[in-house]
Amino acid sequence: MSVSNPFHRTLVSSHSYSLVLALFCLLVLANYAQIKYHEQQQQTTQRLRIAKHNLLPTCTDTVYTKSSRKQNTNHTFINRHEYPICKFEKDGPIPVIFIINGRSGSDATWATLSTLAGGKSPIGEHTGENKVKAMEFLGTMTEQEGNWWVTEHLCQFAHQHCDKPLAGFKWKPFRDSWELPAAQGMLKKLRDFKEPRIKVIFMTRNPLDVQISKYKHRHSKMSLDAHCRTNDVKCIENMKKMGSGMHLPTDELLDTLEEAYDNFDYFKSSLKEFEIDHITTTYEDLYGRxxxxxxxxxxxxxxxxxxENLTMTNVVNSFDLAPTFVNHHNVSLANYAEVRDLLIGTEYEELLH
Known part of the structure; x- marks a missing residue:
């Protein structure tokens, strides 16, 4: 006859109780997780429902997308569903991306284009004003983010300048940042987006003149503004004074000019390969005819x-910024003979004037 062991019964009972308690806790946790999941889903649905009825006003002072990461509010790509929905207005500004390098006449050209189109509108360097800034900006975004940002930003910018004929920003093309995933995403979006078509202008300038302009602004002994207003006589005089008799270094000039031409060809080919609807122009064709x-x-x-019936007199009369570049290299360059002799017989001889 077996004798029941009270200790054994107690141990079994204790194990059973622990197992039941563990299962109960798991059920509670699972139920809690399910409740939280449904709450999050409801919150997301609610945010989307709010956003759906929260269209960005036709005219607004707020642009959320000045930067892909840092906003004047807490909006980012991740919570983009919380943005007021931005739609291009049918009769709103024409959205434009102006692809152009520095010291190539971008501000003067844009001011003239927008003025003649019906009203001057601002233009900024929203993808970065130099190589470092461009890498910082575009390097923080994925291809998907760049694809989203380019039209979202243009749309919001168009709403901010709703009373202007054109709304756009400069994209300074630097080869390293152009090849980043975000930039590739932007280019794909420019190709595919059709409502409305984003207008892309690609403009170049005589690279020798670009180097002379850069040298003038970097090595001036007096503080020079980037540009002069047409009525600012003192600024214009200072610009022309500092733009005469400069000694342009020639050690790396041929390499610099070659790189400029290579980049021109690269960006032109890239726009063509992406099948982006665009127009190509030059500083010389706009201002030298x-x-x-x-x-x-x-x-x-x-x-x-x-x-039709537009004349250069009309164009010049619309200038907001004064042309300050010295037209003849034998005046702007103290070492003109050295530069001339270096370029004669090369493909860059045609850059002299």
Whole structure:
């Protein structure tokens, strides 16, 4: 006859109780997790429902997308569903991306284009004003983020300047940042986006003149503004004074000019390969001719602005920024003979004037 062991019964009972308690705790945790999941889903649905009825006003002072990461509010790509929905207005500003390097006449050209189109609008360097800033900005975004940002930013910028004919920003093309995933995403979006078509202008300038302009601003003994207003006589005089008799270093000049031409070809080919609808122009065609045909060609492409009977007198009279570049290299360069002799016989000889 077996004898029941009270200690054994107590141990079994204790184990059973622990098992039941553990199962109960697991059920409670699972139920809690399910409740939290449904709460989050409801919150997301609610935010989306709010956003759906929260269209960005036709005119607004707020642009959430000045930077992809740092906003004037806490909006980022991650919580983009909380943004007021931005839609391009049918009769709103034409959205434009102006692809152009520094010291190539971008501000003066944009001011003139927008003025002649119906009203001057601002333009900024929203992807970075130099190589470092461009890498910092575009390097923080994925391809998906860049793809989203480019049209979202243009749309919000257009709403901020709702009473202007054009709304756009400069994209300074640097080869390293151009090849980043975010930039590639932007280019794909420019190719695919059709409502409305984003107008892309690619503009270049004589790279020798670009180097002279850069040298003037970097090595001036007096403080120079980036540009002069047409009525600022003192600024214009200082600019022209500092732009005469400069000694341009020639040690790396040929390499610099070669790199500039290589980059021109690279960016042109890239826009073509991405099948992006764009127009290519030059500083020389806009400012070095007696007629305004090139200006009208751009206005035809934009679909806004004068497309016939425009004269260079009309163009010059609309200038907000004064031209301050010295037109003749034998005046702007103290070592003109050295530069001339270096370039003669090369493909860059045509850059002399």
């Amino acid at each position: 007696d007629d305004a045909e090139e200006w009208m060609r751009i206005f035809k492409f934009l679909g806004r602005g004068p497309t």
